[in-house]
Amino acid sequence: MESSGKTPVSVVTGFLGSGKTTLVNYILSENHGKKIAVVENEFGEVGIDDALVMQAQEEIFEMNNGCVCCTVRGDLIRILNKLAKRRNKFDHILIETTGLADPAPVLQTFFVDDDLQESFQLDALITVVDAKHILQHLDEAKPEGVENESVEQIAFADRILLNKTDLVEAEEQAAIKSRIKAINKFAEVIECSYGRVPLQQLLGIQAFSLDRVLAVEPDFLEDKEHEHDSSISSVGIEREGLCDMALLQQWLGGLLREQGADLFRSKGVLAVQGSDDRYVFQGVHMLMQMSCSSSGGVLPWGPQERRLNRIVFIGRNLDRAALTQGFEACLVGVAGSGVSPTAAADGAAGMAGNALQQAAGAVSADSGVKVQA
Numbered sequence: 001m002e003s004s005g006k007t008p009v010s011v012v013t014g015f016l017g018s019g020k021t022t023l024v025n026y027i028l029s030e031n032h033g034k035k036i037a038v039v040e041n042e043f044g045e046v047g048i049d050d051a052l053v054m055q056a057q058e059e060i061f062e063m064n065n066g067c068v069c070c071t072v073r074g075d076l077i078r079i080l081n082k083l084a085k086r087r088n089k090f091d092h093i094l095i096e097t098t099g100l101a102d103p104a105p106v107l108q109t110f111f112v113d114d115d116l117q118e119s120f121q122l123d124a125l126i127t128v129v130d131a132k133h134i135l136q137h138l139d140e141a142k143p144e145g146v147e148n149e150s151v152e153q154i155a156f157a158d159r160i161l162l163n164k165t166d167l168v169e170a171e172e173q174a175a176i177k178s179r180i181k182a183i184n185k186f187a188e189v190i191e192c193s194y195g196r197v198p199l200q201q202l203l204g205i206q207a208f209s210l211d212r213v214l215a216v217e218p219d220f221l222e223d224k225e226h227e228h229d230s231s232i233s234s235v236g237i238e239r240e241g242l243c244d245m246a247l248l249q250q251w252l253g254g255l256l257r258e259q260g261a262d263l264f265r266s267k268g269v270l271a272v273q274g275s276d277d278r279y280v281f282q283g284v285h286m287l288m289q290m291s292c293s294s295s296g297g298v299l300p301w302g303p304q305e306r307r308l309n310r311i312v313f314i315g316r317n318l319d320r321a322a323l324t325q326g327f328e329a330c331l332v333g334v335a336g337s338g339v340s341p342t343a344a345a346d347g348a349a350g351m352a353g354n355a356l357q358q359a360a361g362a363v364s365a366d367s368g369v370k371v372q373a
């Protein structure tokens, strides 16, 4: 808690797939000695992050069904008011916004509600930047009246994590840094991979300044409508059953290779034939990664648990029917349908190691398989 008696709040923002959840998990896993409450907001019809954010001893509050900067702002206020009543139980609050959030309305929440203002102190807006994909998002032309989310997220940041530096050369990194500085010359830019930055540079830094925000947006405190880019949508698919790993890899590999420019983000939690592992699929444009519960991070499927596959795609011009049919074609049965466990498990293991790579041309990874389609 701050010397003011107010609980510090960090807002983590950044475009789709930039590494926000990775950063939140890293913070939670570090030995910080703090009790941290996490508020998660996810874009997309099907929530996936609940399975991906470490539960540990932390309290996690989910806000799905909309974007925190508009439709679920009431939910955010309700959750924060609840937390305010139990303030002595927490040392810090982390709010992870969706990748398409305009951070201004989220920050504004702390100034328009008197109770929240008394209880909480904005510590910093931390913006995570994907070094591999940021330039294309900064350069994206938006329809009239629609803000470029990536520009806004950088403009309001108090601290910027230039993440995924393992995926770009030093020269490109320098070019990105100067683009960032042209948008926001005040925020410190920290280069990193997988969000690994010493915690004293992230939490309790007291970097938020209302004056600076007002300099960026003089009408910041006025309640105003803002528009999302309506050409970006999400398709969520939930189906019970077991996936055939080879078919899945072939389908996802082809999809990301052919539509990766428009497919900003894809992710899923999957059940695979012959394995009790929970598989996690992560895609950011053409990069994809498959990992499973054996390598940590998520729990395996429970013996009685319903094997419900959940997969979500976020991007431009998505074809819902084709995506749904494509996924359904990868399903081969339901749990306990009598497939030989050994043969099927062999197939599943092969998938995590090889098949995706063959489908798309390999890049090796530290956990799971990462592929540039």
Ligand SMILES: Nc1nc2c(ncn2[C@@H]2O[C@H](COP(=O)(O)OP(=O)(O)OP(=O)(O)O)[C@@H](O)[C@H]2O)c(=O)[nH]1
Residues within 6 Å of the ligand: 014, 015, 016, 017, 018, 019, 020, 021, 022, 023, 098, 099, 163, 164, 165, 166, 167, 192, 193, 194, 195, 265, 267, 282, 283, 284, 289
């Ligand atoms: N190579 C590389 N991959 C990373 C790094 N940080 C995160 N990733 C991967 O990028 C993918 C997306 O990471 P997330 O942390 O889920 O991104 P996010 O910003 O929370 O995504 P959304 O909330 O869905 O917008 C995952 O496959 C991560 O493992 C990094 O520094 N380097």
